[in-house]
Amino acid sequence: MRELNDKTRIIFTTGGVFSALGKGIACSSIGALLKNLSFKVLNMKLDPYLNIDAGTMSPYQHGEVFVTQDGKETDLDIGNYERFLNQNLPKESNITSGLIYSNVLNEERNGKYLGKTIQVIPHITDAIKNEIIFMANKHEPDFLIVEIGGTVGDIESVPFIESARQLISKYKNKIFSVHIVPIIQMLTSNEEKTKPLQHSVKELMGMGIIPDVLLVRGKGIVSEENKEKISLICGLDKNNIISLPNQTSVYFLPEFLLEQNLHNIIFNKMDLEEMNSKDLGEWSIFTSKIKEPKKYVTKIAIIGKYTEITDAYLSVITSLEIAAIHNNSEIKIDLINAEKINESNVRGLKRYSGVVVPGGFGDRGIEGKIETIKFVRENNIPFLGICLGMQLAAIEFARNVLGIVDANSTEFDDNTIEPIITILDGKYKEKDLGGTLRLGNYSCAIKKDTKTFEAYQDSIVFERHRHRYEFNNDYRDIFELNGVIFSGVNVENDLVEIIELQDHKFFIATQFHPELTTKTFTPNPLFNSFVEVTKELKNK
Template sequence: METKYIFVTGGVVSSLGKGIVAASVGRILKQRKLKVFMQKIDPYINIDPGTMSPYQHGEVYVTSDGAETDLDLGHYERFIDENLTQQSNVTAGRIYQSVIEKERKGLYNGTTVQVIPHVTDEIKARIFKVAQESKADVIITEIGGTVGDIESLAFIEAIRQIRYEKGKEQVAIIHTTLIPFLGAAGEFKTKPSQYSVKELLSLGIQPDILVCRSDAQVPSSILDKLSLFCNVPREYVLSLPDCSNIYQVPLVLAEQKIDLFLANLLKLKISSLDMKEWQTINNKIDDIKNETRIAIIAKYANLTDAYLSVIESLKIAGFNCNTKVKYDILDAEKLTVKNLKETLGKYEGIIVPGGFGARGIEGKILAINYARTHKIPFLGLCLGMQLACIEFARNVCKLENANSTEFDLQTPYPILDLLRGKSYSDQMGGTLRLGNYPATLKSNTLASKLYQKSIVEERHRHRYEFNNDFRQELSDKGLIFSGTYQEQDLVEIIELPSKVHPFFIASQFHPEFTSRINRPNPLFLGFIKAVTK
């Protein structure tokens, strides 16, 4: 079967949940025994989100092959349970960079380089390359931003051309749009969505399916009206109200037969739909009565998107331990010796996630010390592992002013130092240690017990490493180096022995990137199990 293409666009406002809709469609089609691959197109000029502030774009999600990508790829992987690649995130920056490089090499044979056809051809080439390399039955591509944004015009035009070239039986358009409810009038309003579809039509694209986002269930009369004014068959206008958790969305869309509509539009050969496992998971989530309170000690207080995969990994581990994880993202800068017990005493577990920069570092170290000395389950991720080493060096090994050279180049005890082979003069973007690397686990350790294997592969994103000059000294005082990347003798996991602490472990890698709804990452699962004890 020739590859089919589904494009997901958004209208009216951003943050409607296009990524969740796209991921849900991917899950449903996968349950129909189709091979699905997913892609996100972002219209910003950055090459990737690696240099962007979390305030701007949330977390940077890392693929197994080392791409720094949009956070929606995390949703894609958690929903469809497939490892995505460098090809799964396309930015305007990459497109224009490629076009300009070709122009400089004279590959356009002296023609004037323009948005059409050169930029649109480059966009199409990226989409078709994914189809060729993945051998997928269906490629689902989410277009970032909102229809009408000037940045998105070239991408919308590329979609129009793909549909024209491939034909309607090869390409389907799902438009996600907002149906606001005006409390004062007591009415749902369709006009914003009408204008959104009108904007798409003006660009040469007629959407095939409308997914109508709202706070509550939209009345049929409103969907009837939208169908009439947007030229979309009534059965293809779907309602998607807010759900209690994002993993309900595939069930809501499947109930409205979105997969059958896509099969009809694209002439897909599909097997019977089996959503039993997904339904069972959601039933289990709904039935959970227990709660667990976790403190996430972070630089960006209450900015959920900055730690999205960490939060989802906690929730998933909680589902598997019959507990709902309630978390607070605490501002590390506000932690002091005086307020530490009052602030952290109400939590059953403490996490220090990844990050960069010196802001809030001392507060995170205080939190790690509190978790260690009060025997509270602790999980450190990337920077969290580095700071756990610093805390141990300062307070157990008595190495006063021990630090990382990231924060203090003059520290007398550089427990963490720049990765071997890296330079302070390197450009910022794309120069980290990225993607999958193997870690060999020491036998009879917490790490080996959790993973139940001797070698694991996890994803990385860091610029600093543990300084092996201090390994023996910290080891002599009781810190266990339970995981290493043997090729470079690089520390990957540290922990405390069970006789000293019930659960204290930290990894240089990011285990949050490999948690799946039916398969929580072992470090998160072990952490929540320790907390619930």
């Protein structure tokens, strides 16, 4: 069993009553609070599901798959953590029950336990604790914020909560416990009920963890009357009951936690000196931009197939929103189902100042996306294509400009005679789907005198990937002869990374996922340039 280093303090966060409380945003906000008080902070997510990672999960289940720079397919909360911390996180930031059980069982098969009976306690809990301590010891943050996924009372979360209990028992003042719970507002009246909150705290205490702080989710600030009630029944100091109300922007939460003195409550438990800060420095400068009256407006259409759930395109939407903040622009985003787009209604896209076709897998909605790309190309509407969006832009150009009517991808048609997009060498279409894509950071050489270079202002950049199909280099010459610029290339593997059109207001498509590198202080350069081109004066 590993020992925790002397420097790092751990903050465990749990959630109660129901899911989708916003634990990820709360943990991100605690991280931003401490980071902007000049501490070194990392976030970590423990997911209770039995998948090895998030890579093979449908967006309908857990939203988008976020990819770290070192190539791990993770829960979308890792993206929230990165954006709020304004830094990249390592692959150790996300572990699942499936990964833990898989590792323990593999070790058992290899004889590590010398015939012992393998049990949840101590073998699974020790493995979980080792992962947490490994993260802390490898990177040595001042604070490691560990979010335990799921809801207290779920059977799947029990090993993680038990692991937290054991670490709290061992390291005492080096560990802080946050429990996030809702106040329920009745549908038939405005009366607020605290009983579910009380039961959730009781459940957590029954598992051996007494929370140091309650973060209470609700429409507004917790009333003094409810604070008194919660304090009495749950045995917490009234000052340790923190309101976490709905905000007009999630980026206001770190400052709201500062106002309620959460940082000093944490410091007092951990024998650290109190800090009396009136703002959060660079974070407060960022939020002041959100509050500024907007001079511009940006109207964007995202053409996808998971339009019922915004979490499927969370990083794309957030990247657009952050870029709009930095461009003093109000942004309006519509998700449009690609399956409903055809030649007769595609003209409706004229009301948007820009169109995004994001990544995806499979052939559902493909023809609607191709119809979209044709329309924006012909009508000089700013376009940003991402991953699959780039591949479809190449197919559309081949069909409608080059006259290659059978142009296609081997993802959609194994036997296509014009494979503009083809599978990577060594990759397989129907087996070993998990963790076998081209993942994580790869270098991209940027061609000078292009819109891409104008955006990046750099000749070499590193961006994150998640795909197994690539542009077929056999077609590069004919594309270039007809006005396509290959403005970004991975030199090591001679792979096309970015295409753009010469005579177009903004038509850039990337094989990588630029949305994965946006941070609150620094939007990805392509998103920033895209929004800059698409913004219009509000009084126009």
